[in-house]
Amino acid sequence: xxxxxxxxxxxxxxxxxxxxxxGSFIDGNERVESxxxxxxxxPSTGQTLTTVAEADTATVDAAVSSAQRAFDxxxxxxxxxxxxxxxxxxxxxIEANGPELSAYDALEGGKPVSYVEAVDLPLAVEQFRxxxxxxxxxxxxxxxxxxxxxxxxxxxxxxxxxAAITPWNFPLCQAAIKIAPALAAGNTxxxxxxxxxxxxxxxxxxxxxxxxLPEGVVNVxxxxxxxxxxxxxxxxxxxxxxxTGSARVGRHLGAEAGRxxxxxxxxxxxxxxxxxxxxxxxxKAAAAAATTAFFYSGQVCFSGSRLMVERAxxxxxxxxxxxxxxxxxIGPGLDRATTMGPLVSGQHRDKVEGYLxxxxxxxATIAFGGNRLSDSGxxxxxxxxxxxxxxxxxxxxxxxxxxxVIQPFDSIDEVTTRANAGEYGLxxxxxxxxxxxxxxxxxxxxxxxxWVNTYADYNAAAPFGGFKxxxxxxxxxxxxxxxxxxxxxVWMSLS
Numbered sequence: 203x204x205x206x207x208x209x210x211x212x213x214x215x216x217x218x219x220x221x222x223x224x225g226s227f228i229d230g231n232e233r234v235e236s237x238x239x240x241x242x243x244x245p246s247t248g249q250t251l252t253t254v255a256e257a258d259t260a261t262v263d264a265a266v267s268s269a270q271r272a273f274d275x276x277x278x279x280x281x282x283x284x285x286x287x288x289x290x291x292x293x294x295x296i297e298a299n300g301p302e303l304s305a306y307d308a309l310e311g312g313k314p315v316s317y318v319e320a321v322d323l324p325l326a327v328e329q330f331r332x333x334x335x336x337x338x339x340x341x342x343x344x345x346x347x348x349x350x351x352x353x354x355x356x357x358x359x360x361x362x363x364x365a366a367i368t369p370w371n372f373p374l375c376q377a378a379i380k381i382a383p384a385l386a387a388g389n390t391x392x393x394x395x396x397x398x399x400x401x402x403x404x405x406x407x408x409x410x411x412x413x414x415l416p417e418g419v420v421n422v423x424x425x426x427x428x429x430x431x432x433x434x435x436x437x438x439x440x441x442x443x444x445x446t447g448s449a450r451v452g453r454h455l456g457a458e459a460g461r462x463x464x465x466x467x468x469x470x471x472x473x474x475x476x477x478x479x480x481x482x483x484x485x486k487a488a489a490a491a492a493t494t495a496f497f498y499s500g501q502v503c504f505s506g507s508r509l510m511v512e513r514a515x516x517x518x519x520x521x522x523x524x525x526x527x528x529x530x531x532i533g534p535g536l537d538r539a540t541t542m543g544p545l546v547s548g549q550h551r552d553k554v555e556g557y558l559x560x561x562x563x564x565x566a567t568i569a570f571g572g573n574r575l576s577d578s579g580x581x582x583x584x585x586x587x588x589x590x591x592x593x594x595x596x597x598x599x600x601x602x603x604x605x606x607v608i609q610p611f612d613s614i615d616e617v618t619t620r621a622n623a624g625e626y627g628l629x630x631x632x633x634x635x636x637x638x639x640x641x642x643x644x645x646x647x648x649x650x651x652x653w654v655n656t657y658a659d660y661n662a663a664a665p666f667g668g669f670k671x672x673x674x675x676x677x678x679x680x681x682x683x684x685x686x687x688x689x690x691x692v693w694m695s696l697s
Contacts, residue, residue: 212536216305220401225255226424227407229268230417233261240397240426245312245544246534246579254400256425262392262433265421269363269390270439272418278360278388282337289337289385292413293330296323296378299409303374306401308535311370312543312580313498315536318374325660326378329678332662333386336683340387342690351697358687360388361465362441365434367427367455368403369447370396370546371501377403379677380444381420382662387686392421392440394431398546400424427451441465442686446503448600449625449671456674467675467685469503469667471600472628475621476506476657477611477643480514482633483655488519490657492526494631495606496584497658499545503672504629506657508597510617513610520588520608524570527584532575544580545603551580554603557596558585566590571604592620600626614639618646627669631657650676 212220225234236255244251257265277285296303300323307322308315342356366380373395384391395403403422410420423430435443435458442465445455452468459466476494478487494506511519533540545551551574558572571585584604590597596607611617621630630649634640644652650668653659660666660678667676675685 212305212309213302216302216309219302219405220306220309221252223253223255224400224404224424226257226261226265227404227422228261228265228418229421230411232404236261238425240424242310242398242400243547244309245546246536248548248578248580251309252401254397254424256397257423257430257433259433262423262430262437265392265423266363266434266437266439268418269392269421272416273360273362273390276416277385277390277419280388282340285337285386285388286334288414289330289334289382292410292415293327293334295409295413296330296406297327299405300327303402303405305536306405307373307399308543310399310401311373311546312535313371314540314543316538316540317498322372322375325375325662328662329375329378329382333382333683336383336386337388340683340687345691351695353694353696355692357690357692358387359690361686361688362389363439364389364391364442364444364686365437365440366391366393367431367434367443367445367447368393368395370398371498371503373399374402374406376446377406380446381406383682384444384686385415385419387683389442389686390419390421392423392434394423394425394427394434397424397426435459435464436462438462443467444685445469452673465685468673469675469677470626470628470671470673471602472503472505472626472668472672473508473598473600473624474504474506474626474629474631474649475508475510475617475647476631477510477617477621477633478512478515478519479632479634479636479639480512481635481639482515483635484515484518485522487633487655488522489526490631490633491519491606492523494657495523496527496530496542496604499542499582500604500606501546501602503600504651504658505602506629506631507601507606509606509608510611510621511608512617513612516608516610520569520586523586523606523608527570527586530584532581532583534579542584542604545582546580548580550602551582554582554601554605557599557601557603557605560595561587561590564590564594566594566596566607569608592623598624614643618643622646622648625671628672629653629668
C-alpha cells in the first residue's frame with residue numbers, strides 16, 4: 203500500500219489566506235500581533251503551513267468584553283424575525299463559500315476534501331438553516347398555578363457570552379454546531395478552535411460580519427487549550443462553556459464550570475460498539491463497518507471502532523473489511539482521489555502506534571495494516587486487530603486512529619453486556635434483519651445514539667450526545683437550544 207501523490211493544489215485565494223499569519227478575530231477585526239505564535243503543520247507533508255497567535259489573557263478579555271457589549275447592546279434585544287433573516291444569510295454565505303472553507307479543513311487536518319464537501323459542509327449549512335427558524339419559536343408558557351389571583355408565565359432568555367471550544371477533526375462543522383443554536387437563542391460567542399485547525403473558523407467569523415451579524419457577536423481566539431482555552435473558560439463574564447473533545451479535558455472543564463457555577467455542556471469521546479448479527483445483510487454491514495472505522499483515518503468520536511461480530515459471520519466480515527481497506531486511496535487531503543488521509547500530527551501518530559505495539563503483549567493478532575506509509579507525512583495504514591480481550595487497551599480506550607478491533611460473540615445477552623461494560627456511551631450500531639431483535643438490542647445499549655442497519659447518520663434536527671464518560675448535554679435538535687437558555691418565571695398578581 204502506497205501513498206498517492208497529490209493531483210491537485212489549492213486555489214490561489216486559499217493558499218494566500220492559509221499561508222499568512224493568523225490570530226484572533228475580535229470585534230470585527232483579526233489581531234495577528236502576539237508575543238507567542240504556534241506553528242500549523244500540513245499533515246500531508248509534515249511541513250509548516252502558517253502560524254497562529256497564542257491569545258493571552260488580555261486578548262481573551264478583549265474578546266469576551268466585545269461579546270458582552272454585543273450581547274447587551276444589540277443581539278439579545280434584536281427582534282427575533284431579524285435574527286432569523288441574518289442567520290439564514292449566514293447559512294447562504296457558508297454554502298456559497300463552501301469550496302474555500304472545505305479546502306482549509308483538508309489542508310490543515312488532512313481530511314479528504316471530497317468528504318468535507320460532501321459531509322462536513324452540508325452539515326454546517328444545515329445547522330444554521332435549522333436553528334435560523336428558532337428565534338421566533340422560543341416561547342415560554344402560562345403556568346396554571348393554584349394561587350388565587352395569580353397570573354404566572356415563563357420566558358426563555360439567553361445566557362450571555364458563550365465560550366465554545368471545538369476539536370481539530372471537524373473544525374467547520376463543529377463551529378456551526380455550537381454557534382448556530384447559541385446565536386438563535388440570543389447569545390454571543392467567543393469560539394476557540396483547535397490550534398491545529400483554525401483557518402475555517404477564522405474565515406467563518408469574517409462571513410458572520412458579511413451576513414449582517416453585529417461586530418462582537420462572533421469572536422474567535424486562537425491558541426492552545428492550556429493557555430488560551432484556560433483563560434477563556436475561567437473568565438468571569440463567560441456564562442456558559444460548550445466543549446467537544448476528549449473525556450480527560452472534559453472532566454477538567456466540568457470541574458472548572460462547577461467551581462465557578464457556569465453552565466456547561468460536554469460532548470466527549472467514545473469507544474463505540476458496532477454489532478453485526480449473522481442474520482444481517484452481512485455484506486452491507488461489513489462495508490459500513492469498514493467505512494466508519496477508517497473514515498478520516500478513524501479520527502472521529504463516533505467511529506465504529508469496536509466491531510462485535512456474531513461468530514458464524516466472523517470470517518466473512520473480516521474478508522470484506524480487509525478488501526475495503528485495501529481499496530482505499532491514501533494521500534493528501536486536497537487530492538480528490540484520496541479516500542483516507544494522514545493523521546493530524548506526528549505526535550498523534552506516535553500515540554496510535556503505541557496502541558499497536560501493545561497488541562504484542564496480548565493474545566490478539568494484527569490481521570492487516572499497522573505500518574507507517576511515509577516519513578514526510580503522518581500516514582498510517584488502515585489496521586484491523588482480531589480477538590483482543592475486553593480488558594485490552596485497544597478495546598477499552600479511544601485510539602482515534604485507523605484501527606478497527608474485531609471481537610466475536612455468541613449471544614444477545616453476551617454482546618449487550620460486553621458492549622455496555624466500557625467507560626463510554628456515545629454511539630452504537632446494530633445490524634440484523636430481525637426487527638424484534640433490533641429493538642431489544644437497541645433499547646439495551648447504554649449509548650446516546652443507536653443506529654440500526656445504518657451507521658453515522660446525522661441531522662441538525664436529531665439530538666446527539668452521550669451517556670457516561672461520553673458527555674453531558676445534547677447537540678442538535680430542540681435539546682441543543684435548552685443548553686443556551688435560562689427559564690425566567692414571572693408572577694403577577696391580578697387581585
